[in-house]
Amino acid sequence: MESGLSALDWSAPWYAPWRDVGQAVAARIARGLPAHEALNLSVGDAPVRFVPQQALPAEVAYERFIFEQRQCPTREGLHDLFNGLCWLHFPQSKRQLNALQAAQIAAHGVGAVRGRVRDAITVFDENGALLDAPAPLWDALLTRQWRRLFIDLRPLWAQARLVVFGHALLEKLAGPRKDMTAHVWHAPAPLARLDEADAWLAAACTGERLAAKPFVPLPVLGVPGWWPANEDAAFYEDDRVFRPARG
Numbered sequence: 001m002e003s004g005l006s007a008l009d010w011s012a013p014w015y016a017p018w019r020d021v022g023q024a025v026a027a028r029i030a031r032g033l034p035a036h037e038a039l040n041l042s043v044g045d046a047p048v049r050f051v052p053q054q055a056l057p058a059e060v061a062y063e064r065f066i067f068e069q070r071q072c073p074t075r076e077g078l079h080d081l082f083n084g085l086c087w088l089h090f091p092q093s094k095r096q097l098n099a100l101q102a103a104q105i106a107a108h109g110v111g112a113v114r115g116r117v118r119d120a121i122t123v124f125d126e127n128g129a130l131l132d133a134p135a136p137l138w139d140a141l142l143t144r145q146w147r148r149l150f151i152d153l154r155p156l157w158a159q160a161r162l163v164v165f166g167h168a169l170l171e172k173l174a175g176p177r178k179d180m181t182a183h184v185w186h187a188p189a190p191l192a193r194l195d196e197a198d199a200w201l202a203a204a205c206t207g208e209r210l211a212a213k214p215f216v217p218l219p220v221l222g223v224p225g226w227w228p229a230n231e232d233a234a235f236y237e238d239d240r241v242f243r244p245a246r247g
Contacts, residue, residue, distance in 0.1 A: 067102035082167035092202035126168035129182035130189035133160035144245040183215035
């Protein structure tokens with residue numbers, strides 16, 4: 001994992017909520033601790049403890065193991081590092097998503113097709129984000145009016161806050177690309193404090209709501225202040241990334 005850790009720029013805006021704990025965990029790993037041990041030193045009141053990947057029996061589903069054992073198998077690498085950091089910062093939400101996963105597996109088995117609820121959980125767990133923003137920004141985002149969202153209403157972004165939740169997206173942002181897209185929960189989240197955001201998200205994560213896939217795509221590097229290149233309005237002219245709404 002050391003090469004991956006060295007690529008992380010903890011000063012990047014998308015890592016702001018994870019920075020303090022993340023840097024401490026990364027420093028322990030750099031000193032030679034396995035990722036699960038480095039995470040456990042910051043575990044606090046998290047609903048799981050982290051164990052090496054080998055602790056997961058081959059015949060047991062990952063989500064079921066976490067639910068039943070309250071242990072999270074952890075591989076070396078940025079992907080599972082950010083998953084662990086999300087457990088530390090959003091314990092109620094991660095526990096709720098895991099409980100829903102385990103219930104779906106108990107009811108329907110693992111199978112080749114996840115089903116609507118499990119599929120939505122995976123999408124959000126891997127690539128999700130929360131947004132607190134003024135109503136005009138939400139209106140433009142929901143209708144994919146990219147120029148209005150990022151150029152015409154640009155001053156309003158000073159009143160907005162975006163928190164990336166998905167650990168796969170956090171991993172990918174170690175090497176930012178223009179086309180990286182978050183699946184934003186379609187509701188303003190209270191983001192002044194992460195514990196309040198966690199409680200809000202945990203309550204919002206019901207099977208019924210997730211089955212409806214309440215997400216809207218947001219190209220995260222288009223967010224003002226998140227990427228120097230987007231200071232040029234031409235950045236948003238790439239319709240391969242900033243695709244207009246259909247119809």
